[in-house]
Amino acid sequence: MLLSCDPNDKEGSMNLLEDLTRNANQAQQQILEEILTQNAHSEYLNGFLGGCSGKELFKKKVPIVNYEDIKPYIERVANGEPSEIISAKPISELLTSSGTSGGQPKMMPSTAEDLDRKTFLYNLLVPVMNQYVDGLDQGKGMYLLFTKPEISTPSGLMARPVLTSYYKSSNFRNRPFNRYNVYTSPDETILCSDNKQSMYCQLLCGLVQRDEVLRVGAVFSSAFLRAIKFLEDHWKELCSNIRKGHVSDWITDTSCRNAVSMILKQPNSELANLIESKCNGKSWEGIIRKLWPRTKYVEVIVTGSMAQYIPTLEFYSNGLPLVSTMYASSECYFGINLKPLCKPCDVSYTLLPNMGYFEFLPLERSHGEATQGSIQCNGASDPNCLRKNGENVVEEAVDLVEVKLGHYYELVVTTFTGLYRYRVGDILKVTGFHNNAPQFRFVHRRNVVLSIDTDKTNEEDLLNAVTQAKLHLDPLGCLLTEYTSYPDTSSIPGHYVLFWELQVRGKSDLPELDPSIMERCCTTVEESLDSVYRRCRSKDKSIGPLEIRVVKHGTFDALMDFCVSQGSSVNQYKTPRCIKSEEAIEILDTRVVGSFLSKKAPFWEPFRIEAK
Template identity: 30%
Template sequence: MNSPFLGEQLENPGLIHNCQGLVIAKPMQMLFIAAFIFGVPTVWLLVLLCCDICNRSKGQTRSFFSLLSHYLIHRTASLQSGLQRQGLEQSTKNILQVQQSTLQHRIRRNRNTEYGKLYQFSKITDRETFRNLHPLTRYDHYEEYIERTSKGEENVLISERPCILSRTSGTSGSYATLLNTKETMNDFHQAFGVVFHSMLDVYPRTRNLQWTAAFYYSPDWTKSESGIPIGSNLPSLMTSMLKLTMYSTPAAGFEIATEPEALYVHLLFALKDRTLGMLEAHFASTVYHSFALLQNKWEQLIEDIRLGQVNPKLKITGDVRLKLEARLKPDPQRASELAAEFEIGFRGIARRVWPHLNLVLSVDSGSHELYGSHLKCFYCQGVPIYSPVYAATEGLIGVNLWPGKEKRHYLLCPHSMFFEFIPVDLCSEEQPQTLFLDEVKENELYELVITNASGLYRYRMGDIIKIVGFHNQCPVIEFKYRLGQLLNVRGEKILEETFYQTLLRTVSLWPGAVLLDYCCVESGLLGSFCGSSDPHYEVFVEIKGVRNLSEDQRYKLDQCLQEDSELYQSFRRKGSIGPVRVHIVAPGSFKELMDFITANVGTSCSQFNMHRILRKKEFLNFIQRKVIS
């Protein structure tokens, strides 16, 4: 039966009449118009997205979903890092206001604590009154407050419950437990954003969607009486970042709590990927020890890659092993390719097994300089190393905005700390007059004084820094040494940096020798075993290229030290200081020393700074047992 409405539709198919006589556009026509307006640009954007992902993938065989996830995270991080860099730039243009605001925030937040009432925080209105009302401090000033906080007492030193208790590495001879708050941790997150921006700017190839081999491992966490986690602030900070899809090691690999097993697993998955783009660790020492492990274990690693397994002898839990092996497949072709490279030798091995490697991201300043130098000269020839931050257990201090420069310079972060500076010639005084951030001068040396977010006020860190310039209004600094790290048996005060450079020059005079590691001891620590009535230095070196040294070669170090230090030469000529004694230790001794120190101190290897001058008898006894010549 024909309807009048149907007939009208047929006569005018572009219109549809409903029963109320209202007219609407034909649905298919609307969809076509919408598809034309919105669909074509959307399709075009999707095509551009796919092309960009393909261009950045560097020929990887990963799934498109994995690449897309990596791409989106990378793009998001890139945008966020740009905003964080802008924020840092803005803060360096008005450091007086930023520093005043940072100080007032710290004081106001904790003014009702027991400590805040004792030191009259309510009367502190600016930096001058802060300096007048609060003394300069060292760790013993806070020890009781921190102990009470760790036991669960509230509102003692800070108004909030600390999220972590962290131990210092003890390079100055003493160890400290410090509080860490969420604000301290957030400062690190902000810094990593700035680092990411600088990295992409100077090394544009890091924008590629390549895996990063991250040499981290889960710290051995304990808890205080009140349940506050005790461990390293840096590894805990990275935990959330490791959930991203940018790392070559599966998530299960970061559950491994022991260093040798964790490094082995990281190496295994890194070696499987020929297109690896970056190596990453907190410190250059970790990267160096990873390559040393590779040099010792390469045959087993190749066998694991060939068979698609994790070494059955590796001490990891069954659950972690199952998760890891689910990501492994036999790859005899890659195993043969790696074997050919390893049989040639390990000089420049990084770029040979990973031809697309763009960067090593790791701190190589301070006590890690020797490891960074060996990476550059041997394992990682031709691969740039970016030392991103200057940080400590006390918190973030500075960031390196100049990745491509050979010298490691760091811009102080005016939001993370309130800074003061003690001129180096006043460091021996207990309460010297300090300078503020806007009062320091270029090319001058200062002891760093900080007020952080975790309950340290006008705290003398013991770090000596040099002002090397300014970025906008903010100082750019270079770390020089720690006050406790100098050799001083007669008042000669040989700085760690001075001794290190002298030792490098001496080793260059030993034909074929390469310095791998070293430490020093003042003879007083030996007691009756020093074998001489004259105070002197005992030096322990791990070298390669020579098996023994003649007495004349060993004496070269003393001669070079006299040439580099007039005061030392004067004491030597007077006979009040005896000659330096040099001892060669067995290969791997300093890695064992590091493990021994961290086990005794209760800190993590991943935050460890090698003790170049040993101050404890048990550490000296350990390295003495490793002497072979």
């Protein structure tokens, strides 16, 4: 069921969307039948189904799995064994997920046909946006898009992030001509492997074409705000380039220089002076409107962990709508936001039934949403979250059209590319229906406690990192009695903050804090976190130095008193390993007696797949 969508055909595209959502159940059954018929003889499925392809047998025999269950099969493909291990269609590449396994990015199989399926969703966004915003064909989008590191596996398959895969594909380069798809950034600047040169060139192009810009954005809120901070640091040099009609000499990527030079063309003192006057004002509040006055909205993801950036985005955009258009992951592209101009807190995604086969694990209703004001930021830390066998699942998985309004579910996906009943790890809430297709609000990632950019640090990883770091305290006879954390996004880039309560062994006294030892603790925590965090911190510079704030004795007792006053049970209370409540953070901050930062970025290199 590989559908195509012409972004230039608004009526035809919207009719297709209506047909899909009206016939959501039929589409899902057809998708599952196609997947099973096509892949029934793969080694993985054949081991459970014996070559059969019926839905009932599939649900009865094929287990719901995590990444660790399928990792050996994917690694075998990466090491050169045939794709038929998991997929009848050839695996064309491996997509590295921002979730990690054993400190390394997870790898998701992908096929050439899967790229066409993603392109279908991208193309469908155009007519949806055109329903709500007029005149988008009368200008350009200043989208700041970047590629990430990739490696070649022993089999010769490339392993790379899903967006890097898309930007490097012919589907992106040869996208159907539509003014909505015209960007200020030439493809050469997007594909530049040096992120600093890429950022500089894309901003330069966006400033030169400011009068044509109708929308601005990036994939993640964190990336867009990092671009604004970069602009704050480099606007004088950018203005100098525009004034002289010459790109800075440090831009050494030949493709970038040539592409930008075609846009810069000639000196423009008038434009340089105008931009200079806007950037040199007393405040950067509303700077997006000032620099790009025709902008109609900011397109960035503001759901999940990216919601923490909403206040900063609103400061810079001064009332522009914040638009989250689509819901996707490395495993599968899922759905789109059919009301893109809604408030960030109301964003819901309609899952498109032709993208994959979707199932949902029901969760206890008391799970609760992870809001900006909550103490805990994930189910793993929530004492009110009822559990069975270590998870929140209370029933068997249900189909897409069987979910119930207001209920919470964990998403399970089966794809054409070799994932079968795979737990994505996303917790969703049903908020409504478009025809017969349910709409979901993204609540959070299962077990993730900290996230600034594409990093996803879970409670176990944080505990391991803290355990390694606190070894530096042993020679001082010092104990770490309690800790918690929060992602501080008040500055750009954001950074992890850990609150530590210390005492001298055998006493309740606070030890004398040796800055060199505490800084070493910060560095060790960072070095103990996973590859994605270390890449964001070391190469991408999208995460700032980790900070440890030491608090005085009794601080975590005060935190417990606050949590109990907010409704937590005294008997069930445990220290949350991540906090979001501003009141709780203030309780901790007012008791800080020492603050220390990591002095060096942790070591990082692209992950490697060893041949076996």
